[in-house]
Amino acid sequence: MNFKTLELVDKKLRWIDQTVLPLEVSYKTSDDYQEIITAIKRLEVRGAPAIGIAAAFALAIAAEKEQDTYDEFILKVANELRDSRPTAVNLFWAIDRMLDIYVKYANESTEDIINELFYEAKCIHKEDIAMCQQIGLNGATLIKDGDTILTHCNAGALATGGIGTALAVMYTCKEQGKKIQVFADETRPLLQGARLTAWELQQENIDVTLITDNTAGMLMRQGKIDHVIVGADRVTNNGDVANKIGTYAVAVLAKEHGVPFYVALPDSTYDKSLETGDEIIIEERSSEEVTKGFGNQTAPDNVKVYSPAFDVTPAEYVSYYITDKGLQKGMREE
Amino acid sequence: MNFKTLELVDKKLRWIDQTVLPLEVSYKTSDDYQEIITAIKRLEVRGAPAIGIAAAFALAIAAEKEQDTYDEFILKVANELRDSRPTAVNLFWAIDRMLDIYVKYANESTEDIINELFYEAKCIHKEDIAMCQQIGLNGATLIKDGDTILTHCNAGALATGGIGTALAVMYTCKEQGKKIQVFADETRPLLQGARLTAWELQQENIDVTLITDNTAGMLMRQGKIDHVIVGADRVTNNGDVANKIGTYAVAVLAKEHGVPFYVALPDSTYDKSLETGDEIIIEERSSEEVTKGFGNQTAPDNVKVYSPAFDVTPAEYVSYYITDKGLQKGMREE
Numbered sequence: 227m228n229f230k231t232l233e234l235v236d237k238k239l240r241w242i243d244q245t246v247l248p249l250e251v252s253y254k255t256s257d258d259y260q261e262i263i264t265a266i267k268r269l270e271v272r273g274a275p276a277i278g279i280a281a282a283f284a285l286a287i288a289a290e291k292e293q294d295t296y297d298e299f300i301l302k303v304a305n306e307l308r309d310s311r312p313t314a315v316n317l318f319w320a321i322d323r324m325l326d327i328y329v330k331y332a333n334e335s336t337e338d339i340i341n342e343l344f345y346e347a348k349c350i351h352k353e354d355i356a357m358c359q360q361i362g363l364n365g366a367t368l369i370k371d372g373d374t375i376l377t378h379c380n381a382g383a384l385a386t387g388g389i390g391t392a393l394a395v396m397y398t399c400k401e402q403g404k405k406i407q408v409f410a411d412e413t414r415p416l417l418q419g420a421r422l423t424a425w426e427l428q429q430e431n432i433d434v435t436l437i438t439d440n441t442a443g444m445l446m447r448q449g450k451i452d453h454v455i456v457g458a459d460r461v462t463n464n465g466d467v468a469n470k471i472g473t474y475a476v477a478v479l480a481k482e483h484g485v486p487f488y489v490a491l492p493d494s495t496y497d498k499s500l501e502t503g504d505e506i507i508i509e510e511r512s513s514e515e516v517t518k519g520f521g522n523q524t525a526p527d528n529v530k531v532y533s534p535a536f537d538v539t540p541a542e543y544v545s546y547y548i549t550d551k552g553l554q555k556g557m558r559e560e
Numbered sequence: 561m562n563f564k565t566l567e568l569v570d571k572k573l574r575w576i577d578q579t580v581l582p583l584e585v586s587y588k589t590s591d592d593y594q595e596i597i598t599a600i601k602r603l604e605v606r607g608a609p610a611i612g613i614a615a616a617f618a619l620a621i622a623a624e625k626e627q628d629t630y631d632e633f634i635l636k637v638a639n640e641l642r643d644s645r646p647t648a649v650n651l652f653w654a655i656d657r658m659l660d661i662y663v664k665y666a667n668e669s670t671e672d673i674i675n676e677l678f679y680e681a682k683c684i685h686k687e688d689i690a691m692c693q694q695i696g697l698n699g700a701t702l703i704k705d706g707d708t709i710l711t712h713c714n715a716g717a718l719a720t721g722g723i724g725t726a727l728a729v730m731y732t733c734k735e736q737g738k739k740i741q742v743f744a745d746e747t748r749p750l751l752q753g754a755r756l757t758a759w760e761l762q763q764e765n766i767d768v769t770l771i772t773d774n775t776a777g778m779l780m781r782q783g784k785i786d787h788v789i790v791g792a793d794r795v796t797n798n799g800d801v802a803n804k805i806g807t808y809a810v811a812v813l814a815k816e817h818g819v820p821f822y823v824a825l826p827d828s829t830y831d832k833s834l835e836t837g838d839e840i841i842i843e844e845r846s847s848e849e850v851t852k853g854f855g856n857q858t859a860p861d862n863v864k865v866y867s868p869a870f871d872v873t874p875a876e877y878v879s880y881y882i883t884d885k886g887l888q889k890g891m892r893e894e
Contacts, residue, residue: 248860409866412850412859414748414772420851420859428860435864438748438850439773440806444871447808472774474781478816479809516746516772517754521855525746525754526582526762530769532743537778 227383228429232271232279234348237290239283243270244384248425259288259303266310273385274459275354275492278316281307282347285324290340300328315460319494320350351387357492358388360550365395365455365490367553368546371404373452376442378411379470380422381457381490391490392455393423395548396432408434409451411442413470415515415533439472446483454480455548458491465541465557466503471534477543481558486545489556493549503538511535561717562763566605566613568682571624573617577604578718582759593622593637600644607719608793609688609826612650615641616681619658624674634662649794653828654684685721691826692722694884699729699789699824701887702880705738707786710776712745713804714756715791715824725824726789727757729882730766742768743785745776747804749849749867773806780817788814789882792825799875799891800837805868811877815892820879823890827883837872845869 229251233240238257245268246252254270256262262284265271271280288303289296304321311317327346331339369375375396382393389397399406408427413419420436427434437445445451454476460468467473467489480487500506513531517523525531544556563585567574572591579602580586588604590596596618599605605614622637623630638655645651661680665673703709709730716727723731733740742761747753754770761768771779779785788810794802801807801823814821834840847865851857859865878890 249857412748414746414774417858420863424863425860428863433864435866436847436850436859437866438805440748440804440809441866441868441871443809443812444805444868445866447871470774471772471778475774475777475809475813478777478813482812482816513770516770520853520858523583524751524854525770526759529754529758529762530767532769532771532775532779534775534778537775537781 227389229383229426231276231384232283232351232387234283237287237344239280239287241265241271241280242384244272244422245270248421257287257291259284260306262287263306263310273380274316274495275386276384277311278320279347279351279354279387281310281317282320282324282350285321286340286343286347289343296339297332300325315497316494323350354387356388357550358386358390358394361391361490361492361548362389362394362398364550364553365488365548366398366402366404368486368488368548369395369399369404369406369453372406373404374407374409374450376409376411376445376451376454376476377423378419378456378473378476379413380418382423382426384422384426385457391457391492393426395455395490396427397430400430400432406432408432409442409445410434410436411439411472411476412436413472414439415511415519417520418470442476443479446479446485451485453486453488455488455490458489458495459536460497460500460506461489461491461495461547462497462500462503462505464502465544465547467539467544468503468506468508468536469539471537474537474539477539481543484560487543487558488546488548489544490548493551503540506538508537509535561723563717563760565610565718566617566685566721568617571621571678573614573621575599575605575614576718578606578756579604582755591621591625593618594640596621597640597644607714608650608829609720610718611645612654613681613685613688613721615644615651616654616658616684619655620674620677620681623677630673631666634659649831650828657684688721690722691884692720692724692728695725695824695826695882696723696728696732698884698887699822699882700732700736700738702820702822702882703729703733703738703740703787706740707738708741708743708784710743710745710779710785710788710810711757712753712790712807712810713747714752716757716760718756718760719791725791725826727760729789729824730761731764734764734766740766742766743776743779744768744770745773745806745810746770747806748773749845749853751854752804776810777813780813780819785819787820787822789822789824792823792829793870794831794834794840795823795825795829795881796831796834796837796839798836799878799881801873801875801878802837802840802842802870803873805871808871808873811873815877818894821877821892822880822882823878824882827885837874840872842871843869
């Protein structure tokens with residue numbers, strides 16, 4: 227990668243500020259856990275795996291600075307981190323894992339505790355890197371030289387500690403010498419496709435074309451798309467997929483045109499506590515993201531807006547789940 | 561209507577400037593045909609029927625002002641008008657009709673010629689008003705009290721001389737006392753749904769909710785949409801429909817969910833010279849409409865963009881064509 231989403235440098239966290247991409251490539255560095263929380267809240271760091279890693283480092287960094295009244299302090303930091311993005315599953319998972327380490331080493335010396343916390347945070351990061359790589363390798367077996375891939379939103383290096391989930395497949399194809407072409411949906415309302423996916427693929431010299439979300443159907447009808455690969459925010463026991471709003475429409479279009487539809491995800495994105503996608507509560511976003519998206523106001527004052535952040539794609543639209551553990555056949559019948 | 565898209569006032573054309581909607585409701589008036597051409601080019605006046613009417617008035621207004629060297633002058637004006645928006649079919653149709661009148665009365669007095677030209681332009685406008693009304697009446701027979709309708713782009717009063725095509729159905733339902741609810745796709749890249757459809761329905765007190773184009777699929781899956789109604793830029797002999805990009809995806813989603821899909825159009829939008837939609841040449845728009853849509857730049861520099869203005873919805877996705885002549889059953893099998 228020609229950029230680093232997250233990195234530990236001299237016990238400080240360094241991250242790329244995703245709010246100013248693609249116009250500015252700006253890195254921030256901090257050893258203040260509260261600044262890291264602000265960065266997560268402001269979406270400078272985003273993507274469930276990336277948020278989990280940032281939170282783990284934040285906890286270790288906080289422990290390093292405050293070497294006193296530990297029990298209370300560590301729990302306070304953990305709670306503040308949990309509150310930063312209440313819906314990111316990986317955040318809770320990473321914090322729980324860090325607290326387990328803290329409990330395990332609570333009777334050791336302060337130095338030992340701090341070392342173990344940094345070690346665990348680095349483990350979480352390294353595991354994420356390995357998992358992305360494995361998703362890439364598994365997914366690449368589905369792609370032939372010369373194929374064209376459509377993706378929605380950003381499930382790339384910017385969303386993880388490694389090379390991404392959906393985009394990991396593209397990076398791996400490139401490394402294997404397969405020539406691929408990517409179409410990136412701009413992904414309204416927040417335009418993660420235009421701002422982030424197009425940018426990071428461009429950085430890695432992958433042939434990418436930006437389209438409005440409205441254009442995907444026409445491209446599929448013209449036979450110009452060979453595969454669709456998206457990420458996932460949560461997958462329930464029956465295989466239903468919660469992902470960025472608009473994913474479901476892409477899945478329906480893919481089925482209609484016989485284009486295979488893949489969901490790339492780490493095994494940890496499976497939410498075993500939920501049976502079907504109907505149980506997933508969908509976050510609603512502010513109307514201003516639609517009416518005043520990027521600069522000018524583009525809708526009448528006081529217009530009603532309905533802007534869900536995610537939708538659910540039922541399992542019967544999925545051809546394959548691409549995970550770090552392997553390929554899992556979906557329920558879509560061809 | 562609480563606003564007038566186009567109006568002749570004392571032999572001057574008055575129009576609502578659609579480029580500043582919905583933030584400003586600003587009317588312009590001119591008796592200079594070249595200013596009217598500029599208004600068409602700048603999309604201050606848009607929508608195929610509205611453009612045709614504006615062009616007809618512009619020709620009469622030009623004749624009124626320049627009462628000399630007629631043959632040459634009228635042809636010059638006609639050619640300049642034709643060049644203003646090369647793809648709007650109604651523009652050519654309206655100009656041809658005005659030229660026929662000119663030829664018919666060429667040997668009469670200047671006063672007579674001018675009167676006949678104004679009379680013909682007013683006829684074109686009046687016919688359009690009547691046609692919109694009839695589309696509304698015919699379409700309203702498909703809608704029940706309490707129904708919810710999804711629309712894409714703007715096929716409303718702002719696109720015609722009357723109450724619109726797709727939106728005419730909604731206005732007629734309201735007049736008939738049927739309570740309806742409308743969801744308006746924002747319609748990237750130019751956001752005609754957000755800027756124009758949401759505004760004009762709001763003006764007429766119709767319950768409208770703005771959504772991103774990505775949200776339509778989720779709403780249909782939740783059973784919240786009873787009908788889809790869109791306009792058309794051109795319909796070929798076999799029933800294929802060229803309309804704003806994204807219409808095809810809505811049609812596919814509608815079919816998948818058993819939601820009826822209607823195309824509202826004047827009989828004159830049928831292009832009898834083309835057999836199927838494959839023959840329609842699709843205009844490509846500038847990449848800046850996608851990358852610098854409305855204010856800030858939201859995509860990386862030099863990113864490749866593919867931005868077709870229209871797509872083609874094959875006849876087999878259409879439940880009904882709603883025209884001024886009546887309802888015509890489409891080829892979609894339920």
